[in-house]
Amino acid sequence: MRAVVQDVYGPPEVLRVEESERPVPGPGEVLLKVHAAGVDQGVWHLMTGRPHLLRALGFGLRAPKTRTPGQDAAGRVTAVGPGVSALRPGDEVYGTCSGAFAEYARARADRLAPRPARLTAEQAAAVPVSACTALQALRDRGRLAPGQSVLVLGAAGGVGSYAVQLAKALGAGRVTGTCRPAKADLVRFLGADEVLDHT
Numbered sequence: 001m002r003a004v005v006q007d008v009y010g011p012p013e014v015l016r017v018e019e020s021e022r023p024v025p026g027p028g029e030v031l032l033k034v035h036a037a038g039v040d041q042g043v044w045h046l047m048t049g050r051p052h053l054l055r056a057l058g059f060g061l062r063a064p065k066t067r068t069p070g071q072d073a074a075g076r077v078t079a080v081g082p083g084v085s086a087l088r089p090g091d092e093v094y095g096t097c098s099g100a101f102a103e104y105a106r107a108r109a110d111r112l113a114p115r116p117a118r119l120t121a122e123q124a125a126a127v128p129v130s131a132c133t134a135l136q137a138l139r140d141r142g143r144l145a146p147g148q149s150v151l152v153l154g155a156a157g158g159v160g161s162y163a164v165q166l167a168k169a170l171g172a173g174r175v176t177g178t179c180r181p182a183k184a185d186l187v188r189f190l191g192a193d194e195v196l197d198h199t
């Protein structure tokens with residue numbers, strides 16, 4: 001299969017496309033035919049190896065342990081590993097995986113969900129990491145209660161744009177977003193009650 005690979009940390013120029021072995025799903029995993037891959041902020045961190053602390057956290061001290069970047073994907077299940085019963089070949093899913101920037105990627109079955117029919121693969125692949133980060137921040141860490149006010153810094157960014165929408169959906173009373181002026185209309189469109197210019 002064709003895959004984007006990198007052997008060293010660095011700028012986008014370290015990425016190249018080459019023929020690679022198709023991954024084999026392990027226990028609890030499935031193999032995805034990738035239809036669309038998302039680019040969240042973490043892809044940049046893992047490509048550049050910055051901040052340096054992340055290299056010591058198990059991602060590879062001198063070079064990335066995972067040669068193919070990409071964590072967000074939407075695609076079709078083509079094979080299931082041992083112990084997987086919730087998904088079957090042919091299922092259209094989206095979620096996080098290992099090595100999304102390839103024709104096929106391995107993914108944990110419990111990190112995938114059925115792709116809603118109203119979302120294209122490209123739309124679904126833009127959701128997992130950024131939206132789950134926003135959801136965990138608001139619901140799990142922030143314990144947002146209905147009626148509370150929320151301030152979203154970077155409200156036009158990958159995480160922030162979901163945070164504005166999720167805060168409203170979770171019943172926040174007033175949502176304020178910060179962004180640069182060119183993005184103010186977008187942040188209002190996403191549901192913010194007030195927009196502040198962070199410049």
Ligand SMILES: NC(=O)c1ccc[n+]([C@@H]2O[C@H](COP(=O)([O-])OP(=O)(O)OC[C@H]3O[C@@H](n4cnc5c(N)ncnc54)[C@H](OP(=O)(O)O)[C@@H]3O)[C@@H](O)[C@H]2O)c1
Pocket residue numbers: 040041042129130133153154155156157158159160178179180183198
């Ligand atoms: N822990 C996790 O699992 C996890 C997952 C995802 C992301 N993150 C982290 O969450 C952060 C946001 O990620 P993201 O994907 O949303 O990034 P992003 O798409 O690049 O958005 C970041 C936003 O921050 C705003 N910003 C930049 N500099 C600013 C400043 N000096 N003052 C105020 N706002 C500023 C930008 O707003 P304007 O463009 O409007 O200027 C931009 O929209 C990153 O630090 C990322 O590493 C963590």
